[in-house]
Amino acid sequence: MGPGRARTSSDVMTTSPTNGHEMVELDDAAIEKLELTANSIRESIITMLLAAGSGHTAGPLGMADIFTYLYLHGLRHQPSNPAWPDRDRLVLSNGHICPVLYAAMAYAGYFPIEELQTLRKFGSRLQGHPHRERLPALETSSGPLGSGLSQAVGMAIADRIDNASSDRTIYCLLSDGEHDAGATWEAGMLAGKERLRNLIGIIDRNNIQIDGFTETIMPLEPIADKWRAWNWHVIEIDGHNFRSIDGAIREAKAVFEKPTMIVAHTIPGKGVREFERKYEWHGKPPDQAQGKMALDELRTLGGQIRAEHEGPR
Amino acid sequence: MIVPTQHLDPRIFGKDVPMAAIRSGFGDGLVIAAERDANVVGLCADLTESTHMLPFKEKFPGRFVELGVAEQNLAGVGSGMAAMGKVPFITSYAMFSPGRNWEQIRTTICYNDRPVKIAGSHAGVSVGPDGGTHQAIEDIAITRVIPRMVVLSPCDAIEARKATIAAASTGTPVYLRLAREKTPVMTTDDSPFEIGRAQIWWDTAQAGPPLQPQVTIIATGALIHQALGAAREVASKGIGSIVINLSTIKPLDAETIVAAVKRARRVVTVEEHQIAGGMGSAVAEMLAQRMPAPQEFVGVRDEFGQSGTPEELIVHYGMDLPHIVAAVERVMHL
Numbered sequence: 001m002g003p004g005r006a007r008t009s010s011d012v013m014t015t016s017p018t019n020g021h022e023m024v025e026l027d028d029a030a031i032e033k034l035e036l037t038a039n040s041i042r043e044s045i046i047t048m049l050l051a052a053g054s055g056h057t058a059g060p061l062g063m064a065d066i067f068t069y070l071y072l073h074g075l076r077h078q079p080s081n082p083a084w085p086d087r088d089r090l091v092l093s094n095g096h097i098c099p100v101l102y103a104a105m106a107y108a109g110y111f112p113i114e115e116l117q118t119l120r121k122f123g124s125r126l127q128g129h130p131h132r133e134r135l136p137a138l139e140t141s142s143g144p145l146g147s148g149l150s151q152a153v154g155m156a157i158a159d160r161i162d163n164a165s166s167d168r169t170i171y172c173l174l175s176d177g178e179h180d181a182g183a184t185w186e187a188g189m190l191a192g193k194e195r196l197r198n199l200i201g202i203i204d205r206n207n208i209q210i211d212g213f214t215e216t217i218m219p220l221e222p223i224a225d226k227w228r229a230w231n232w233h234v235i236e237i238d239g240h241n242f243r244s245i246d247g248a249i250r251e252a253k254a255v256f257e258k259p260t261m262i263v264a265h266t267i268p269g270k271g272v273r274e275f276e277r278k279y280e281w282h283g284k285p286p287d288q289a290q291g292k293m294a295l296d297e298l299r300t301l302g303g304q305i306r307a308e309h310e311g312p313r
Numbered sequence: 314m315i316v317p318t319q320h321l322d323p324r325i326f327g328k329d330v331p332m333a334a335i336r337s338g339f340g341d342g343l344v345i346a347a348e349r350d351a352n353v354v355g356l357c358a359d360l361t362e363s364t365h366m367l368p369f370k371e372k373f374p375g376r377f378v379e380l381g382v383a384e385q386n387l388a389g390v391g392s393g394m395a396a397m398g399k400v401p402f403i404t405s406y407a408m409f410s411p412g413r414n415w416e417q418i419r420t421t422i423c424y425n426d427r428p429v430k431i432a433g434s435h436a437g438v439s440v441g442p443d444g445g446t447h448q449a450i451e452d453i454a455i456t457r458v459i460p461r462m463v464v465l466s467p468c469d470a471i472e473a474r475k476a477t478i479a480a481a482s483t484g485t486p487v488y489l490r491l492a493r494e495k496t497p498v499m500t501t502d503d504s505p506f507e508i509g510r511a512q513i514w515w516d517t518a519q520a521g522p523p524l525q526p527q528v529t530i531i532a533t534g535a536l537i538h539q540a541l542g543a544a545r546e547v548a549s550k551g552i553g554s555i556v557i558n559l560s561t562i563k564p565l566d567a568e569t570i571v572a573a574v575k576r577a578r579r580v581v582t583v584e585e586h587q588i589a590g591g592m593g594s595a596v597a598e599m600l601a602q603r604m605p606a607p608q609e610f611v612g613v614r615d616e617f618g619q620s621g622t623p624e625e626l627i628v629h630y631g632m633d634l635p636h637i638v639a640a641v642e643r644v645m646h647l
Binding site: 089091131132133139140142143146147148149150151152153154155156157158159161162164182183186187189190194308 | 354375376378380381383385386388389390391393394395396397398399401416417421424425426540612
């Protein structure tokens with residue numbers, strides 16, 4: 001199956017169960033639920049940033065669908081028992097988008113949703129960049145870019161040492177901007193060499209970084225070919241389409257003897273028109289007026305999603 | 314005057330003192346640690362033989378990972394393996410790990426509280442002919458400043474073996490400072506070693522006839538051999554001293570050092586490292602608060618290394634026996 005084509009879960013279902021972890025089939029009702037949850041998570045991201053008065057806006061909004069999919073559907077985990085040994089591992093490499101990580105964890109049941117409002121405050125478990133010691137349910141502390149994939153590769157190697165037929169999946173979520181860092185490529189080469197089939201990377205390909213558009217700052221294309229050259233299986237998807245996300249994860253789990261990199265094309269700031277595709281929103285929070293505008297739009301959008309699903313059926 | 318309970322090799326001052334590289338003791342210790350704990354794994358960055366990881370690799374091929382010349386990745390992968398319950402030993406030259414990958418060590422290992430053991434070989438100017446690019450003389454400073462890090466600097470191959478075995482079970486990040494050249498093996502299997510404990514090797518108060526100690530000489534690494542020689546020489550001139558082998562630089566054994574300085578209130582520190590931020594600085598920081606004392610620092614004075622034989626370089630940078638004697642004489646006038 002080549003890249004670039006939107007997938008449906010039926011494309012890969014026949015080859016998916018290589019790992020014994022049977023994911024529930026995504027039907028229309030389940031997708032509607034995920035879409036509504038993603039919208040709520042976006043609202044939470046805005047209210048968190050408003051309360052914090054600092055933080056990143058574009059990346060968290062852009063990755064809300066993928067985080068919603070993972071924490072509310074795809075991950076094998078037990079939010080009430082975060083230390084469950086058989087859980088999948090999720091490493092967020094670009095720690096600055098942690099508002100979406102925290103929100104997804106809260107909606108999954110790791111901690112109360114109200115706690116999200118403590119983001120970046122003194123004494124909070126929700127540090128400005130994730131700190132595992134404060135919030136032990138996190139798999140790692142992160143923020144300095146280019147280090148997450150190394151840790152995920154180490155987890156995948158260790159998992160294989162313990163049990164060659166392990167059906168655990170190690171996920172690593174990366175930004176596109178952190179591909180400027182050489183350490184990302186060091187880790188990518190090692191994963192290809194080690195044929196880590198238990199490793200799935202997901203790149204937030206939103207084309208922005210702090211100083212501007214990625215292709216202006218430091219061109220990354222052809223990013224998919226670069227990963228293929230390191231002997232990874234590569235899938236390109238629309239990062240806002242739950243069927244595409246689901247199909248890619250299933251395909252990745254079906255691939256043997258290679259790690260998989262999912263290049264998720266996302267819209268930075270997704271869900272709030274004023275914020276979308278503007279690199280200026282990478283590293284700043286909305287002010288009160290912008291926040292109100294964003295929440296109004298998200299609440300309306302939530303209504304639209306509901307109406308769309310109710311309409312044709 | 315050698316403290317008998319230290320069980321040091323009786324040939325310590327002789328020409329027939331056995332010689333071995335500190336890094337080889339690491340290699341021996343790693344195999345023993347791996348035999349004792351199935352979670353011990355070894356990671357290397359294209360320097361398997363010269364970091365003495367080869368015996369481990371041959372005995373435990375399934376627990377060895379070769380990462381190529383990629384020290385940043387080395388630290389991160391070590392952190393990830395530790396997250397899954399492994400006890401990773403990551404090895405390279407000290408210049409590259411913890412030199413090149415300091416931030417990964419700081420964030421993914423120490424901030425993240427992962428018990429990765431960083432073995433940095435070829436520390437100090439005694440790397441010799443390779444020159445200044447490969448001579449790590451800043452590594453103690455950059456590791457001891459990181460919270461949670463334990464910093465070990467064994468004095469010989471036997472102590473390196475013990476330090477490696479002990480490092481495996483601390484549950485903390487550890488930096489193990491290793492050296493390339495063959496240096497005197499002064500300790501024996503019976504010599505006491507414990508992480509966090511300074512050992513008093515020489516005490517002129519225990520001589521017959523006793524000589525009141527006036528100077529506390531604190532040395533780390535192989536240079537303690539030169540420090541002992543200096544202590545013996547100044548004793549012949551009537552200056553009594555205590556010599557401490559400080560193989561754990563962090564956590565610092567303040568009790569032993571303060572007790573010694575109470576008896577011999579002038580201090581000379583000896584290390585193959587920059588004076589700035591090194592072992593002597595750690596001692597001075599502690600003494601300034603607990604027991605202020607005049608101190609002379611033997612070490613590299615804000616310079617880079619260069620090519621030469623280890624002996625030439627130790628002399629050139631002022632860390633050999635005569636320079637230590639001179640430092641003792643200077644501190645007597647402070």
